[in-house]
Amino acid sequence: MAQVPQTFFDALAVRTWCGLALRALGRAREEIDAINVYPVADGDTGTNLYLTVESAATAVEAVFAGYETGCAEPALADAVRAMAHGALIGARGNSGTILAQLLRGMAQVLADAGDAAHTDGSALRLALRRAADSARQAVAHPVEGTVLTVASAAADAAAAAEGDCGTVARAAYEGARAALAATPGQLAVLERAGVVDAGGRGLVAVLGALVEAFTGEAVRETPRPSGAVSDAHARVEAVAGCGPEGGPCAEVAGADGPAFEVIYLLEADDAAVDRLRARLDALGDSLVVVGGDGLWNVHVHVDDAGAAVEAGVEAGRPYRIRITHFGLGDVHTGRERPPRERVQRAVVAVVPGEGLAGLYTEAGATTVLARPGEPPASGELVQAVRRAHAREVVLLPNDAELRHTAAAAVEQARTEGIRVALIPTRSAVQGIAALAVHEPERRFDEDVVQMTSAAGATRYAEVVVAEHESWTTAGICQAGDVLGLIDGDVAVIGADVTATARTVLDRMLQAGGELVTLVVGDEAPPSVATHLETHVREAYLAVDTVAYRGGRQGALLLIGVE
The missing domain is CATH 3.30.1180.10 (Hypothetical Protein Tm841; Chain: A;domain 3)
Known part of the structure; x- marks a missing residue:
């Protein structure tokens, strides 16, 4: 069904764009994950971009929910600021963090202009330019052949276009597509793997959604031949030295690099963040610091994760800290390590605070931290189910308000071949009761019944x-x-x-x-x-x-x- 076109950039256009971008990234997620080879071949760029946009879209929907039904709707400034803030607090990974800054750059321009000023596309041209420039400034050491190159090409193409927002958006999309196709010639690791840049591919999908929001016409995607995703996986693994055809580990960008990805939100002033950038740049690589107005999202790859967090503590107040050990073993550490085997059963639980997160983790659960006013999205729950790396998973949402979100996550995980049971726990104390009777050695159905009974009796x-x-x-x-x-x-x-x-x-x-x-x-x-x-x-x-x-x-x- 064709999308109803938006004639200018107003709050409804922002809402429409976010929804279409989320749908586009959902379709492309598996493909983007498969071609993820730079800066680290950890196969999650598509997922990270999806989660980042999901957070942005959720924030925009919250703004609309605050208005009564009828003619009233948010101002453009409210919508774009919500989009940028949602992306900032929900940014995942290197590419997701850069995308958050791209959206923030656009929001800075669009928020300063009135809704009716966008009919001729002039504000969109300026917004795309600010987005590309601010994203490049946020990266400590920009590299060509990445999403930064694609964003700059989109801004250049938009600057040369005359007409309404639809015309400008289409020019940006075509410029980004051409730049994406050229990325293998700019970055050797992409050429060796026979893929384009994963982050750039995600940005093209987001810009394609922008075209559809303004014109009502879906952009034509390049047909993907049968087996293309698995073929891309094989090529990336071969370059990484992880597949049967694999060569030396040094063939992957970042092969001799740090072992941990550290991400956190940070409340700090500009001067403290300048000092933090210098310190983190000395500790590791892939440093991206985005945000402003006292709130920042910090992303860095390091060997000493504790030092990266301590640097944040010295700069201000870090929270929502996520530390990930890259799953490629010898590619990142130089140490021989057998591939992680999938366990039979695991428990994934949403918890409201750090103390309970520690308690649940000690009991063997994979946890998702839910802060007040920031409930996890379904994509974050799906990612936790994947992170549990089990054939069977019991999901404890521990919040009555999360029942629909958790149900959506369960359905998604089941399509990936994971057997998932949802126990409708409405509080973390019910989750504790369920976890106390959990026995992985029991048959799955029996274990779920016992855990459900314990939760219901609490x-x-x-x-x-x-x-x-x-x-x-x-x-x-x-x-x-x-x-x-x-x-x-x-x-x-x-x-x-x-x-x-x-x-x-x-x-x-x-x-x-x-x-x-x-x-x-x-x-x-x-x-x-x-x-x-x-x-x-x-x-x-x-x-x-x-x-x-x-x-x-x-x-x-x-x-x-x-």
Whole structure:
């Protein structure tokens, strides 16, 4: 079905573009992953670009959701800033981080112009130019034959085009396609592998979506012959020295390079980030620092991951830290290492704080950290399922609001041949109960039944602080009130954290129970766990209590009763 064209760049055009770009990258993800050979042949560029755009699209949808139905819609500035911010906080990998800066560069231009100013395409030309220039500046050592080259070619072609946004977008797309085709002649590792640059291929898909958003016509994609993806995999593996035809490891760019990819968001001022760039540049390579206005996304490849994180701590406040050991073994470290074997069964769990992430990891689960206000997208859950590297996976979303996201991730993972079972846990304490009875040696169905039963037998509660006045099932609360929620509904409104938590716990134990689980957040009073443990011991003789530190988990306290 043809897309309804947008005549100029307004908020709806941004929304349409993000949706089409996500769809285009979804179709091309496997192909882009297969040709990923530079800067590291780790086969995830397509996935990283998809996750980055998914985060951008989610942020734009959130802006639209804030407006009432009818004629009202966001301003262009609101939409493009949301797109850029979403891409920034959700950027994955080297190419995803660069794409986030490309979108930020475009947003800086478009946000300064009124909606009606884009009919002739002049603002789009300027936006593409700013995008290419800012992305190049964000990379410590730009290399030609990469996504940077493709972005510059798109901006050059757009600058020479006259007409409306559709005309300019099509010129940019054609310029990017031509530049992409030339990348093997600019980067030797691409030529040896017989592929084009993966990041550039992703950008072409994103620009093709821009053409479709403005013209209503899908761009013609080059037909992919049967077996093309597997052939590309084989060529890349041969160049990497990982396949049966493989040569020396040094044939891959980055073969003698660092072993870890480190990514984190950073709150810091410009001067501190300048110093951070210099320090990280000395520690490793593939350094990309994007963002501004106090929030940055930092990406670097290093051998000493701890030093890269420490540098961020000295510069400001790093968070959402992700450290990945490249999976090519000797390609990156020079050490012989057998390929990782797929395990039979694994558990993937969404957790609300660093403390619980450590607890779940110690229990053998693969974790996805969900920060307050930043729930994981379905693509991130699929990536975690893949990272678990198992034939059978049990997924614990640990949040009632994630049920649809988790279900979508399960469906996607199943299409990839992974057997996945979704246990509808609505709280991290239900996940703890399920994980406690998990036995990988049991038959898969039996294990899922036992874990589901344990989760379902666990009542859950949380203690939070009200952010604003609101009607609740327990009455009207004011901003600053302490709320006790049982099974998702407000049951207690109080003024003191410890007293409210005690009341909540008493109500839960009225129906009986054998074990109380407490997960204490960083902002809770230090003595709350001790007080509640003493109260349970004195008032409920047959009930045991266990307490964990949850870290920055949003809620002051999570409570589970089994």
